[in-house]
Amino acid sequence: MSNVVSFSVLLRERSSRAHSASEGEGFMADLLGGEGTREDYISLVAQHYFIYDALESAAAALRTDPVVAPFISDKLTRLPALEADLDFLVGPDWRERIAPLPTTKRYVDRIRKVAATWPGGFVAHHYTRYLGDLSGGIFIGRVMQRRFGFDTNGIGFYLFADIADPRAFKDVYREQLDRAPWDDERERVIDEVLVAYRFNTELFQDLQRARVRSSVA
Template sequence: MSDMTTPFSARVRAASADAHETAESQRYVSALLAGELDIAGYAALVVQHHAIYAALEAAGDRLRDDPLAGPFVDDALIRLPALEADLRHLIGPDWADRAAQTPATIAYVDRIRAVCTASPERFIAHHYTRYLGDLSGGLHIGRSVARHYGLDGAGVAFYRFDDIPRPKVYKDAYRARLDALPLDEVAANALLSEVLVAYQHNTDVFAALAGHAPADGGTLTTAAAA
């Protein structure tokens, strides 16, 4: 039986700790942070992110008035315009015609579309996994990407939250909303299990991009080293 005295946000974090570590330990992620990719290898991730956030933010638009999910839908978090700006810079104005989603990304998008509108608690699970991650490790990733790949503003807009000047304060308030959710144990378990599903999809997306990383993990590409 779960400990109902533990804040729900702490339960979510503890339940997903191993899955979070697995996602972050993927070869593509280490290559990205080390500057071992070329620009095309980085742009491939931006393409996948665009598809994922298009699905998630469409679900959020439909759930703005939902009593459970609505309080989590915040325009300060919206990533789609930034992603489109990044793709125009990285690939060109015709990026939509040249972008390719991996099967792992298609599966991730399909999952979001299948469960989020019908299950507000599962939407919250995907929302939490993406946006709280963006405001945590994502900020570090953005700084590393900008430094290694010579990007300043254009190309890394996804990692900037101009309307959230104090990420820690925002995250604390977000966790307080999680703690205040009026969930019975069935709904709580649905949210917890969907967080693990979301992390697995994230891991699968990174694994699908591993071919962009050097096999030996030690040789920088010309673009990354420039």
């Protein structure tokens, strides 16, 4: 019987604390707990737009890369849904009314940098975002739907109509992680996943600070 731990399991175990810390940030705790407002939710959607614009532009450029290609699926694409959500939540002039927060700018720069120089690093960010979307993200969408009385407009980002079984999809994704030709860069990929979680945590902190400033303005 083998005691070898698969890479996907090792990755999940090594990042679990960072994942929990990010989920427990005050901004998200308030949003999910009923203290956050519709405007808070819109602020989160707006920052997601900039992140996924960078992520999916990079994915398009890396579709044929041998390391990245197995993870790219049109079923995961979120940008059109985010655009539709912002059109519904903000209005047709939403592009002129949103701006990236400081952490979002750094996050986007990091995604673009690793996408241009290191395919494994891009997969680390791809994994962190999309597997999170297919797990806690779906739950968040349901909470926002109940909280703000949305039907499907406004929460399209969290709806994966083309993925009938998210759990099965994630299982396949993890199998691809285990088969990827990481060679000696596994530790480096894990470290980049931790970087991605840190950006997520710092983004929630940015959103909380913006929320406080807005409340006292």
